[in-house]
Amino acid sequence: MADKTGIEWTDATWNPVTGCAKVSAGCKHCYAERNWPRMTKLVPAYAGRDFTDVRTHADRLDQPIRWAKRRMIFVNSMSDLFHPSVPDSFIDSVFGVMWACLYGRKEQDGHIFQVLTKRADRMRDYLSTDRREAWAQAAVRHGGGIDPDGLYDQTMDLARAPHPRIWLGVSVEDQASADTRIPLLLRTPAAVRWISAEPLLGPVDLAPAYLPCPNAENVTMDPETGGYECCSSCDYTGGSDELGIDWVVIGGESGPKARPMHPVWARSLRDQCAAASVPFLFKQWGEWIDDDNIASANLRAPQIADPNEFFSEHDWKDGLSSWRVGKKLAGRLLDGVLHDGYPTP
Secondary structure, three states: OEOOOOOOOOOOOOOOOEEEOOOHHHHHHHHHHHHHHHHHHHHHOOOOOOOOOOOOOOOOHHHHHHHOOOOOOEEEOEOOOOOOOOOOOHHHHHHHHHHHHEOOOOHHHHOOEEEEEOHHHHHHHHHOOOOHHHHHHHHHHHOOOOOHHHHHHHHOOOOHHHHHHHHEEEOOOOOHHHHHHHHHHHHOOOEEEEEEOOOOOOOOOOOOOOOOOOOOOOOOOOOOOEEEEEEOOOOOOOOOOOOOOOOOEEOOOOOOOOOOHOOOOOOOHHHHHHHHHHOOEEEEEOOOEEEHHHHHHHOOHHHHHHHHHHOEEEOOOOOOOOEEHHHHHHHOOEEEEEEEEOOOO
C-alpha cells in the first residue's frame, strides 16, 4: 500500500490482499507480478512468497481510516479482491472499512474507493446478497473513534448497494473479455461502474449495449422479479435502474514485453464515450506509440524526424507503424489532447 502512487487515475493504493493468478490475455505480462521480486525485498511480509500465493493482511485494514486527507484509493493494486482464495468474511471487512470512511474529518466527504476485478462473476454474486450486517459489524470493529454506533446505523439504514464513493469496475482487454465481464458488472449493485481497458489488446465496442441508454429515464422495475427493464434499443434487464458504464479508462501495455496498442482502438473508445457523455481517461500509450501520435509525444526533434534510427518498429496490417519509445517518452496525449475525465461522485 502507498499513500502516493504513479498510477494516473488514482491518488493512493491500499493492499489488504496480495498475490493473484492469471485468468486471461491481459494478465500475460502482469505488472504486479513483474514488480513482485522487488517488493519481496522491500516488504518483510512478502519475503519468500511466490506471487501466486494469495494472502490477506488484516493488519492493513484500517489504513484508509488513518488517512485524514481525502483520497481516491485503488483497492488491491497487487491483487484482486474477488480472487477465489479471498474469503467472503475478509471481503466483508474490506467493505466495512470503506463504509467506515463514508465521511471524512469534520463530516466532510470521505475517500473514493476504486475496486477493479477480472472476476466479475464473483463480484456480482457477492454484492447480490444483503451484506449490510457484516459490513456494519466490520465498520464498527475497524472504525475506531469515528462514531461506531453511527456507522452501524448508516450501513443498516441505506440500500444494500455500496455507498456512492465505492466505484466498482472490471478490467477488459478486448471484445471477448468485455462481452464476458461487462454484462456481469451491469448486474452488480453499484453507484459508479467503470472499466479499465488496459492493456488494450484489440478493438472494443461498448455501444449500444454497455454505455448509457438515451431512454434510461423510462426504466421500469418488474414487481415480480425485482429486475429492471429499459427499452428495445438496449434490451437491458439488469439489477439496477442506473444503466451503463459510468467511466472508461484505457491504456497501452508497459514493461519489457509490452504489446502495442493501435490508435484506432483508442480513438474508437474515446469517440464512443464522447457520444454517450461518459467520462474518458487516457492513461498512457505504454511502451509503443504510432506514426500519427509520435509528433505530439515527449520526443526530441531528431528522433521524430527519423524514428527508425532510434526505435524498434511494429507494422500493422493497415500500413500504420508503431514505435517502441518507452512509456515516459510516449506520454499520455491522444491526438495531442490530454483526456482526464472522471465521474462525478
